[in-house]
Amino acid sequence: MVGEHTSKQFDAELEAVRARVLQMGGLVESQVRLAMAALIAGDLNQMNVIVDNDFQVNTLEMEIDEACSRIIARRQPAASDLRVLLTIVKTITDLERIGDSAKKIARMGILLSERNSLYLPRYSQLEYATSLALEMLRKSLDAFARLDLNVAAQVVRQDEKVDDEFQSIMRYLITFMMEDPRTISTSLELLFVAKAIERIGDHAKNIAEYLIYLVKGRDMRHASVEEIEREVLDSPSPRSN
Amino acid sequence: MVGEHTSKQFDAELEAVRARVLQMGGLVESQVRLAMAALIAGDLNQMNVIVDNDFQVNTLEMEIDEACSRIIARRQPAASDLRVLLTIVKTITDLERIGDSAKKIARMGILLSERNSLYLPRYSQLEYATSLALEMLRKSLDAFARLDLNVAAQVVRQDEKVDDEFQSIMRYLITFMMEDPRTISTSLELLFVAKAIERIGDHAKNIAEYLIYLVKGRDMRHASVEEIEREVLDSPSPRSN
Numbered sequence: 001m002v003g004e005h006t007s008k009q010f011d012a013e014l015e016a017v018r019a020r021v022l023q024m025g026g027l028v029e030s031q032v033r034l035a036m037a038a039l040i041a042g043d044l045n046q047m048n049v050i051v052d053n054d055f056q057v058n059t060l061e062m063e064i065d066e067a068c069s070r071i072i073a074r075r076q077p078a079a080s081d082l083r084v085l086l087t088i089v090k091t092i093t094d095l096e097r098i099g100d101s102a103k104k105i106a107r108m109g110i111l112l113s114e115r116n117s118l119y120l121p122r123y124s125q126l127e128y129a130t131s132l133a134l135e136m137l138r139k140s141l142d143a144f145a146r147l148d149l150n151v152a153a154q155v156v157r158q159d160e161k162v163d164d165e166f167q168s169i170m171r172y173l174i175t176f177m178m179e180d181p182r183t184i185s186t187s188l189e190l191l192f193v194a195k196a197i198e199r200i201g202d203h204a205k206n207i208a209e210y211l212i213y214l215v216k217g218r219d220m221r222h223a224s225v226e227e228i229e230r231e232v233l234d235s236p237s238p239r240s241n
Numbered sequence: 242m243v244g245e246h247t248s249k250q251f252d253a254e255l256e257a258v259r260a261r262v263l264q265m266g267g268l269v270e271s272q273v274r275l276a277m278a279a280l281i282a283g284d285l286n287q288m289n290v291i292v293d294n295d296f297q298v299n300t301l302e303m304e305i306d307e308a309c310s311r312i313i314a315r316r317q318p319a320a321s322d323l324r325v326l327l328t329i330v331k332t333i334t335d336l337e338r339i340g341d342s343a344k345k346i347a348r349m350g351i352l353l354s355e356r357n358s359l360y361l362p363r364y365s366q367l368e369y370a371t372s373l374a375l376e377m378l379r380k381s382l383d384a385f386a387r388l389d390l391n392v393a394a395q396v397v398r399q400d401e402k403v404d405d406e407f408q409s410i411m412r413y414l415i416t417f418m419m420e421d422p423r424t425i426s427t428s429l430e431l432l433f434v435a436k437a438i439e440r441i442g443d444h445a446k447n448i449a450e451y452l453i454y455l456v457k458g459r460d461m462r463h464a465s466v467e468e469i470e471r472e473v474l475d476s477p478s479p480r481s482n
Contacts, residue, residue, distance in 0.1 A: 058463040066460075072323055073319075073323050079314040082313055083310065090334065178423075178425055181418065182419075184415055184418050219307075221299070
């Protein structure tokens with residue numbers, strides 16, 4: 001039957017796009033992790049590799065975007081499937097920005113190594129902030145894969161911790177700069193690294209909020225953490241998909 | 242005829258959504274302009290008004306997003322109209338982020354006024370950078386309204402000027418901080434204002450690039466300024482729309 005055939009094709013195409021989103025998520029996660037490792041190790045080669053590899057992230061974004069447009073135009077999906085596709089279109093933009101943040105971390109590392117600033121103050125705190133942000137990213141992708149709102153709500157909650165870490169790092173760097181003004185340029189580069197990590201958390205939170213909107217039909221993007229958690233607690237166990 | 246009636250309805254709905262995008266653009270432009278004026282005048286009340294009004298920006302984003310989803314689901318538009326709608330979905334995300342930048346400028350102004358830092362170094366340069374970014378925003382909205390690729394290409398070119406202004410402001414603030422470490426907190430708040438202005442330019446550039454993709458069918462989001470200008474020069478005069 002034509003209808004059934006088309007429906008199976010659509011399901012296959014949608015599944016393929018979802019898989020590519022997870023692939024893109026894995027790529028940007030790797031970029032972030034490697035960028036922070038390169039910064040801390042002072043590995044200039046690795047930093048340049050991160051910057052060069054960013055084009056792969058951009059290429060994936062454009063390909064997935066185009067695939068979504070084609071599916072929407074050709075399959076004219078029902079409202080619920082359309083919402084999945086629009087969620088994907090927004091999600092990949094945030095993933096691409098996470099890739100930009102990884103590139104920013106690598107670029108700051110290159111500037112730091114040009115200035116021969118081998119001593120990095122508080123990089124264990126930067127590492128910790130990065131691990132929090134990466135956990136948020138992994139959870140947002142997991143929530144996307146399984147449409148699990150509880151995990152999505154955890155991501156939103158965790159963003160506050162990343163923001164707090166950023167504030168703490170900034171306060172430390174301010175003190176550091178005041179005690180030794182010769183460290184100002186270096187400290188600013190580290191501040192931009194901390195800011196890039198904070199932005200990664202923000203983008204992971206955006207992805208989680210798109211998911212909550214997708215499943216609940218309520219736009220949570222500008223709701224408080226408490227409102228989101230209340231909304232999610234009303235939710236049954238994850239829909240099998 | 243049903244087909245004609247539906248087509249007229251669709252055209253009317255699409256036109257209504259396009260008008261709302263321009264309305265949202267006007268709102269965020271106003272937020273940015275007023276935030277910078279409030280910062281320079283040290284007008285704490287006005288700064289709080291900007292922060293409070295941000296919810297209007299978010300509300301518009303959610304309403305336009307929802308309107309696009311409904312149109313796509315109900316009207317099942319042809320590929321070319323679908324591309325317009327997907328362009329709008331992405332554009333309003335960038336406009337909402339510009340609103341966030343305006344809120345950031347106002348928040349930094351509030352911190353500065355709490356510290357009684359009435360002397361703002363280089364605010365004429367901050368004003369100039371803001372005027373450049375606002376011009377980029379106005380042009381991107383104009384290009385959107387008229388589908389004018391030449392104006393869109395100008396926006397992309399102008400982003401370099403805003404980035405250069407940011408670098409210049411940062412270099413100045415670094416020197417200022419080194420000469421007087423007591424000004425470090427104030428200088429960082431101004432640096433974040435400069436960064437917010439730079440981000441406004443980036444978002445206006447994103448909007449221009451979505452437009453070039455919409456009209457040319459080629460994804461220019463990660464192309465160089467020169468490639469974009471070459472692409473646009475091949476373009477005939479703006480399509481009447």
